[in-house]
Amino acid sequence: MSINEKRRAPVGVFDSGVGGLTVAREIMRQLPNENLVYFGDTARVPYGSKSKDNIIRYSRQIIHFLKTKEVKAIVIACNTASALALDVVQKEEDLPIIGVIRPGARAAVMATKNKKIGVIGTEATVQSQMYSKVMKAMEPEVTVIGKACPLFVPLVEEGFAKHHVTEEIIDFYLASMKKEEGIDTLILGCTHYPLLRSRIKEYMGEKIHLVNPAYETAMDLKALLEEMDMANDLQEKEHASYSFYVSDAADKFKQFANSILPYDIETTKQIQIEEY
Numbered sequence: 575m576s577i578n579e580k581r582r583a584p585v586g587v588f589d590s591g592v593g594g595l596t597v598a599r600e601i602m603r604q605l606p607n608e609n610l611v612y613f614g615d616t617a618r619v620p621y622g623s624k625s626k627d628n629i630i631r632y633s634r635q636i637i638h639f640l641k642t643k644e645v646k647a648i649v650i651a652c653n654t655a656s657a658l659a660l661d662v663v664q665k666e667e668d669l670p671i672i673g674v675i676r677p678g679a680r681a682a683v684m685a686t687k688n689k690k691i692g693v694i695g696t697e698a699t700v701q702s703q704m705y706s707k708v709m710k711a712m713e714p715e716v717t718v719i720g721k722a723c724p725l726f727v728p729l730v731e732e733g734f735a736k737h738h739v740t741e742e743i744i745d746f747y748l749a750s751m752k753k754e755e756g757i758d759t760l761i762l763g764c765t766h767y768p769l770l771r772s773r774i775k776e777y778m779g780e781k782i783h784l785v786n787p788a789y790e791t792a793m794d795l796k797a798l799l800e801e802m803d804m805a806n807d808l809q810e811k812e813h814a815s816y817s818f819y820v821s822d823a824a825d826k827f828k829q830f831a832n833s834i835l836p837y838d839i840e841t842t843k844q845i846q847i848e849e850y
């Protein structure tokens with residue numbers, strides 16, 4: 575493969591479902607020349623209640639699938655897989671793989687003034703304490719308060735972001751974070767949660783700074799591709815190409831993706847991920 579072909583190779587992005595589209599959307603915005611292959615593991619979502627062993631197994635299979643698409647780098651657009659599988663797969667693979675936790679942690683450490691940071695995410699992410707470990711390595715003085723919000727994922731996946739029950743569930747999970755913990759920064763530590771951002775913002779109030787790790791992750795990907803001299807330099811008038819794969823319910827995924835991406839996707843293919 576020539577160097578130009580390598581630069582034009584896509585970036586692989588994956589999540590347990592639609593959540594990672596919030597990261598893909600940010601990559602499309604910040605790196606408009608990059609071709610993307612997205613995989614949503616819709617047959618096995620949610621990852622947040624699964625064991626570490628299974629999340630590592632799922633991540634390995636997805637990476638093997640993405641490698642068949644000749645990707646030049648992979649973004650794990652899932653906090654749960656970033657927390658539990660990134661270190662393992664990074665050691666096994668010969669291509670660059672980045673996750674969303676380090677970029678999100680950095681943004682929160684930069685934003686906090688009182689050094690009290692809240693992290694909301696899946697059971698698995700919160701239990702791993704990965705955000706806390708990474709932030710304390712960057713700034714030992716920070717206090718990190720984690721809270722698992724498992725019902726946020728099905729609310730998003732089922733399109734309930736604007737439904738009134740969502741308000742009650744936000745109150746159920748975030749009341750103590752809002753009233754007792756004294757945080758000034760809150761990390762949306764699950765890629766589904768930015769789709770509830772305005773509801774969470776409304777509830778937490780203007781004074782709490784919300785961090786969406788997607789923004790910093792796209793910045794890190796840009797820096798990584800430039801450092802490797804792998805950024806795509808498309809000729810004028812060419813368009814980046816985006817392909818979407820899922821492990822189940824392709825039509826539902828497509829409909830959802832079309833409601834949040836800046837353009838309409840035409841096809842989503844279903845694959846048998848267990849074969850990889």
Ligand code: DGL
Nearest residue numbers: 593620621622653654765
């Ligand atoms: N969107 C995923 C994350 O960022 C996980 C949701 C799930 O599958 O539980 O953690």
